[in-house]
Amino acid sequence: MNNNIPGYIRLLQTGELHTRAEEVAESLLKNCTLCPRECGVDRTKDELGFCGSDYLPIVASYCVHHGEEPVLSGTKGSGTIFFGNCNLKCVFCQNHQISQPAQSLKKNEVSFDRLADIMLELQAKGCHNINFVSPTHFSAQIIKAVAIAASKGLKIPLVYNTNAYDSLQALRLLDGIIDIYLPDIKYSDDNEAKEYSNAKGYARNSRQAITEMKRQVGNLIVDDSIAVRGLIIRHLVLPNDIAGSEESLRFISDEIGKETFISVMSQYFPANRAGDFPLLSRPIRQREYEKVLGLLDELGLENGWVQEYSSKDYYCPDFEKEMPFAD
Numbered sequence: 001m002n003n004n005i006p007g008y009i010r011l012l013q014t015g016e017l018h019t020r021a022e023e024v025a026e027s028l029l030k031n032c033t034l035c036p037r038e039c040g041v042d043r044t045k046d047e048l049g050f051c052g053s054d055y056l057p058i059v060a061s062y063c064v065h066h067g068e069e070p071v072l073s074g075t076k077g078s079g080t081i082f083f084g085n086c087n088l089k090c091v092f093c094q095n096h097q098i099s100q101p102a103q104s105l106k107k108n109e110v111s112f113d114r115l116a117d118i119m120l121e122l123q124a125k126g127c128h129n130i131n132f133v134s135p136t137h138f139s140a141q142i143i144k145a146v147a148i149a150a151s152k153g154l155k156i157p158l159v160y161n162t163n164a165y166d167s168l169q170a171l172r173l174l175d176g177i178i179d180i181y182l183p184d185i186k187y188s189d190d191n192e193a194k195e196y197s198n199a200k201g202y203a204r205n206s207r208q209a210i211t212e213m214k215r216q217v218g219n220l221i222v223d224d225s226i227a228v229r230g231l232i233i234r235h236l237v238l239p240n241d242i243a244g245s246e247e248s249l250r251f252i253s254d255e256i257g258k259e260t261f262i263s264v265m266s267q268y269f270p271a272n273r274a275g276d277f278p279l280l281s282r283p284i285r286q287r288e289y290e291k292v293l294g295l296l297d298e299l300g301l302e303n304g305w306v307q308e309y310s311s312k313d314y315y316c317p318d319f320e321k322e323m324p325f326a327d
C-alpha cells in the first residue's frame with residue numbers, strides 16, 4: 001500500500017466512498033449512534049439529540065492553522081475546520097463559545113456541497129491536510145462532504161481531531177477514509193468525566209475508540225516532516241490530577257504501544273464554567289506538569305511533543321495564536 005495516497009481516494013475509485021456516504025451515513029443519522037450517548041434521534045428529520053445538532057453540519061470557522069503539532073502544520077499550515085456544538089459538555093472548554101453556544105449556531109449551517117468546497121479551498125491554499133476539529137457529532141455528514149470533495153479533486157490527508165467520545169459504529173464508517181486520527185485522552189476515571197464533561201463511561205469508550213483508531217491507521221508515518229497516516233494522541237494535563245494522567249499514559253504504553261506519538265499539553269486555564277469547580281479553578285502548576293513529563297520517560301513513551309510550561313502562555317480561542325510546542 002502506498003501510504004502517500006489518502007485512503008479515501010482508493011474508496012472513491014471502487015465506489016465504496018459513495019456507498020458509505022449515501023447508505024451507511026444516512027442510516028446512522030436516522031437513528032443517531034454517532035457517539036456513545038446513542039440518542040437514537042432521526043437527524044435526517046432535524047431531530048436534536050444531546051449535542052443539539054440536526055442534519056446539516058455547522059461550521060463555526062475554518063482557517064489555515066500554523067499552531068498544530070509540527071507534522072500537521074508543517075510550513076504551509078493545517079486546513080482546519082471547526083465544527084459548532086459538541087457531544088461533550090466540558091465545564092472548562094476553551095472553545096465554549098462554539099462548542100456550547102449561548103445561542104443557536106443554525107446560521108452557520110452549511111450544505112454538504114459547501115463543506116466540500118471549504119475543503120477544496122483549504123487545499124488550494126496549500127494546506128498539508130484537512131483537519132476536522134470536534135467532528136464526532138458530524139462524522140456521518142463529513143463522509144458525505146468528503147465524497148463530493150474527492151470527486152472534485154480533493155487529494156490531501158484527512159485528520160480526525162476528536163475528543164474520542166466516538167461510537168465504534170461511527171469509527172467503522174470512517175475506516176479507510178480518515179488518514180490521521182488525532183484523539184484526546186481526557187480522563188481515566190468515569191466519575192471525573194461525568195462530573196466535568198457530562199460524559200458517562202468516557203474512560204472505557206475513549207479507550208475502545210483509540211484502540212479502533214490504532215487498528216485502522218497504525219503508528220504515525222511521516223514523510224518529509226509531514227504526517228501522512230497514523231495516530232497521534234493528545235493529553236491535556238488538568239489541575240489536581242483530574243485527567244488521571246498516569247493511568248492514561250500507562251494505557252497507551254501497555255495497550256496502544258510505546259511507539260505511539262503523544263502530544264502533551266500544558267495550556268489548561270480555567271475557561272468557561274471552571275471557576276465554579278474548586279479543583280479546576282486554577283492553571284496547572286509546574287510541578288504537576290513535570291511529573292507527567294517524567295512519566296513519559298518512565299513508561300518509555302519517546303515519540304511526540306510536549307508544550308512548554310508557562311502559567312501565562314494560554315491558547316487563544318480565536319484560533320490565531322500559535323500553540324508553543326517543544327520537541
Ligand code: SF4
Nearest residue numbers: 032035038039049051
Ligand atoms: S452525535 Fe451523539 S449526542 Fe449527538 S445525537 Fe448522535 S448520539 Fe446524540
